Amino acid sequence: MTFTIPIDNGDALKNAETDSQRTLYPYVTGTSIVAIKYKEGVLMASDMGGSYGSTLRYKNIERVKAIGKHSLLGASGEISDFQEILRYLDELVLNDNMWDDGNSLGPKEVHNYLTRVMYNRRNKFNPLWNTLVLGGVKNGQSYLGMVSMIGVSFEDNHVATGFGNHLARPILRDEWHADLSFEDGVKLLEKCMRVLLYRDRSAINKLQISKITEEGVTVSQPYSLKTFWEFQAFHNPTAGAQGSW
């Protein structure tokens, strides 16, 4: 790739539209995040892929991180912007700790902060190219919310980003119920992640499931899911119509 986009900004002082700070397109991207509330808190699943266009370039990216004591942040979209958001949150958590007043940022506060950041960047036509999932537990209350790159923000019992919205959420709408056990929650998420593995080109078979409860955060080791290919119909699909698919 050897092309360069010619930019003629003109005089920065006179020309108010210096385009120098506009994110045009993402480079290294993460795919879906799927998250659900369960009995003890929140479960969040993501794969460990960082795609570079259609190339599955990075296979060890952690897209879910603990924030403070009470929250879990998952991100899809541009990884460099996610890394920058983590830096902002580092500062937020540091300042929160420096008050040393026994209080600590809960998931609701972190979600609100992120919503303001994302919406304000959208207003300047320079978005952080991410869809973020924020889950957490504080004082026995579970919280799960989402913010998109255009600042759309909401809470729900189950959320998913990207392809997950189309493939995982219908499964969750059918099968989620309040007070899921940890085992049932994990099985439900794995069902969603398996479908995404079959049908999302940018998904890779290496995932982590993260859990947050009143006690704290646990991020599972990376692991792979078994897949099923032994349908009779898969063995000779074009037998009846050679050349078809």
Place this chain on the structure above:
Amino acid sequence: MDLNLDAPHSMGTTIVGVTYNGGVVLGADSRTSTGMYVANRASDKITQLTDNVYVCRSGSAADSQVVSDYVRYFLHQHTIQLGQPATVKVSANLIRMLAYNNKNMLQTGLIVGGWDKYEGGKIYGIPLGGTVVEQPFAIGGSGSSYLYGFFDQAWKENMTKEEAEQLVVKAVSLAIARDGASGGVVRTVIINSEGVTRNFYPGDKLQLWHEELEPQNSLLDILNAAGPEPMAM
């Protein structure tokens, strides 16, 4: 055939960085192109940032040079203030700072590699956009497309210094064979606790790949060397 001599200088490039048991080996080709013309057939794309940290440059030659110049300047000051050699992580983060904050204007992918006393040998990949990824090995540049499969198969943990360097040379050489934007010599830089070693592998010293022939001085040598009936079946 449009030479397009006004095209920006670009290092099509193949760059590679590999960790081994005790340090890192960085490798690169040496071709800098202006459109279809090879502006420099012996460039050095492995640039020093500090005594113990080097960076492999790919993409726009100008962008990668100016970024590494700034970071060398910052690291120099940082080393003075710190009173000891800068770490590889700090070097990578400074590159990230420039790459991320100027993402709209820069077109350069970099691989930072080095050795420090805290973490040993480390490699950080910094692709377009300014993401930082710490990796046991990294590949970049246009030639890297041809190396994903190769490394999936050939990479293993805890190689020796010799194994690591051979892997790097083989990889860059394979990429040069298939990527028109990569070519020339293979340069390597080995960094460990003992210091830095630069090596140079000219094109004719590399292994031959599929459909490549042994270089000759002249057809006449072939004709003269063959037996009395060179064309007989």
